Amino acid sequence: EVQLLESGGGLVQPGGSLRLSCAASGFIFDSYAMNWVRQSPGKGLEWVSSISGSGDTTYYTDSVKGRFTISRDNSKNTVYLQMNSLRAEDTAVYYCAKRDVPTTAIQPFILVDWGQGTLVTVSS
Amino acid sequence: ETVLTQSPATLSLSPGDRATLSCRASQSVGGNLLWYQQKPGQAPRLLIYDTSNRFTGIPARFSGSGSGTDFTLTISSLEPEDFAVYYCQQRTNWPPFTFGPGTKVEVK
Numbered sequence: 033e034v035q036l037l038e039s040g041g042g043l044v045q046p047g048g049s050l051r052l053s054c055a056a057s058g059f060i061f062d063s064y065a066m067n068w069v070r071q072s073p074g075k076g077l078e079w080v081s082s083i084s085g086s087g088d089t090t091y092y093t094d095s096v097k098g099r100f101t102i103s104r105d106n107s108k109n110t111v112y113l114q115m116n117s118l119r120a121e122d123t124a125v126y127y128c129a130k131r132d133v134p135t136t137a138i139q140p141f142i143l144v145d146w147g148q149g150t151l152v153t154v155s156s
Numbered sequence: 157e158t159v160l161t162q163s164p165a166t167l168s169l170s171p172g173d174r175a176t177l178s179c180r181a182s183q184s185v186g187g188n189l190l191w192y193q194q195k196p197g198q199a200p201r202l203l204i205y206d207t208s209n210r211f212t213g214i215p216a217r218f219s220g221s222g223s224g225t226d227f228t229l230t231i232s233s234l235e236p237e238d239f240a241v242y243y244c245q246q247r248t249n250w251p252p253f254t255f256g257p258g259t260k261v262e263v264k
Binding site for chain 1: 188190192194199200201204205206211212243245247250251252253254255256257259
């Protein structure tokens with residue numbers, strides 16, 4: 033059974049940092065690109081970042097470029113999102129997600145398996 | 157960036173009714189438009205990919221159509237478990253991948 037378990041969320045002050053983790057199991061991790069999608073409280077979904085199966089290709093939405101870094105450790109079956117210079121508008125539930133079939137490339141971007149999400153609150 | 161607009165924002169219907177949800181893109185996305193369903197406290201669930209392909213296990217009452225900039229998700233006869241928020245998403249013009257703001261289907 034595919035499982036994606038996010039952790040690392042919490043309350044942080046503006047300007048602070050957090051590192052989110054998504055521990056994966058039930059599939060061959062390095063055969064899949066991985067993605068982070070966030071959802072602000074009561075709002076819609078926003079794609080944040082994607083990383084290829086090997087980790088050599090990454091993409092970010094403009095609002096987080098230069099502040100967030102996606103990475104993965106295929107030996108630990110884990111994808112990370114390092115978030116620096118956090119702002120109030122980064123407050124959201126952060127989900128990691130992936131396709132259902134092995135695809136090391138970012139496309140096709142079709143999200144089938146999702147974690148339960150981890151809440152990040154940026155507030156003083 | 158391709159902006160997706162969904163209408164209506166809220167759809168008030170009764171079980172057994174037909175639901176028609178619209179998604180309009182600011183530029184053509186070809187056929188690469190997806191639909192997700194989200195219930196409170198849950199992660200989104202993929203319903204339809206690439207305009208009209210029902211994902212595994214999705215009931216036949218869900219169907220998708222459209223092309224270019226105008227797309228529709230139809231639920232032929234609402235079941236109690238279908239009351240939720242529905243999001244469209246495009247994967248053609250990226251980055252960024254973009255989602256619509258959602259349509260809430262609520263009980264009338």
